[in-house]
Amino acid sequence: MPLIPMRVMLDHAAENDYGVGAFNVNNMEQIQAIMMAATETNSPVIVQASRGARSYSNDNYLRHLMLAAAELNPNIPIAMHQDHGNSPETCFSAIDQGFTSVMMDGSLQADGKTPSSYEYNVDVTKQVVAKAHAIGVTVEAEIGCLGGIDDGHGAGLSEDEAAEHLTDPDEAERFVKDTGCDALAVAIGTSHGAYKFTQKPTGDVLKMSLIEEIHRRLPNTHLVMHGSSSVPRELLDIINQYGGQMKESYGVPVEAIQQGIKHGVRKINVDTDNRLAITGAIRKVFAEQPEKFDPRDYLKPARIAMAEVVKARMIAFGQAGWADKVPVVSLEEMARKY
Ligand SMILES: [Zn+2]
Secondary structure: OOOOOHHHHHHHHHHOOOOEEEEEOOOHHHHHHHHHHHHHHOOOEEEEEOHHHHHHHOHHHHHHHHHHHHHHOOOOOEEEEEEEEOOHHHHHHHHHOOOOEEEEOOOEOOOOOOEOOHHHHHHHHHHHHHHHHHOOOEEEEEEOOOEEEEOOEEEEEOHHHHHOOOOOHHHHHHHHHHHOOOEEEEOOOOEOOOOOEOOOOOOOOOOHHHHHHHHHHOOOOEEEEOOOOOOOHHHHHHHHHOOOOOOOOEOOOHHHHHHHHOOOEEEEEEOHHHHHHHHHHHHHHHHHOOOOOOHHHHHHHHHHHHHHHHHHHHHHHOOOOOHHHOOOOOHHHHHHHO
């Protein structure tokens, strides 16, 4: 199956009340892990690459790996998404590389660090929407700022500071009208990276109520939860058991995400949990079988460990079982619909 526009998948998810995990990749094993999980669970899937991932893996490698994933998995709808584009140029270069969806994150300036003005955000997002929709590519935008910093991207806000940059529902409503974006990333207290909350999040720090309010005002906009790894204790324990030094940390409980899915959340970004799974699996091999030196000896278990996490999320988010029911719509057809 060719890569499809993300909008098609999110529309289908909205019609059928499920969410779709968007998993970050920067190498072959991660892409394979996601496709293994998608095949086993019959799930449509969003594969995403940040700017950092694109430069690490090189666009050409990434493009061909994604084409291979599509070729080898003809029954799985796949959307290829640019995570946190920092400028229209980054989004346009992703589109040139065959991405079927882009995020224009104008909540931060082009440095990817400094919170921007509302006007700046509208301006850059509109530029991307105009070009992307003309060729059927989906656009995700962001209003409000998330905590943390990852891949060099983010304002580096602490848990407390992030609480001051939550999405304002009024502004969200105005922003979608002003830009015409397909999906909207909202700041509800989550952060990028492994250290999201210092204790199990309550409704005071993880504002799921905000999602409900935004969804009430924007029932036709697909909401996106960023920084939504759950940071399971078991994964931290495996790493630490085999010589790692992960600090105590709490992520976004899967039940909170499921609550969000009931209120318009259609895309859920997960990266950290997969990183933890990979690292734990590799450390285990190194610790238990120090004589091993063939990369396959540790990359294979790493790939399986990541596939297990992805599979669990696909089932939890409700996307499992839907792959063969998502309509196959080409970018050209999508362009005509806008
Ligand atoms: Zn993000």
